[in-house]
Amino acid sequence: MYGWIWRHLPGPLAAKLVISIVLVVGIVALLFFVIFPWVDPLLPFNQVSVPN
Known part of the structure; x- marks a missing residue:
């Protein structure tokens, strides 16, 4: 996968x-500004207390 991307980038090595x-x-x-904030409410990690 990474080799395919590298081969399809234009220009010499520096470019x-x-x-x-x-x-x-x-x-x-x-990821940080779009995907993670969108997924955050869907994750169960917001419950930080242990139920009795």
Whole structure:
């Protein structure tokens, strides 16, 4: 999978490195600002007390 992505990135090695870093940062930002806040209410980890 990663090899396929690397082969399809345009440009020489330096350009591929920059593009891949930008892609990773973009994916992490998407996860932190969109996906994780959307999933947070659906997770059962909000109940921090133990029932009696």
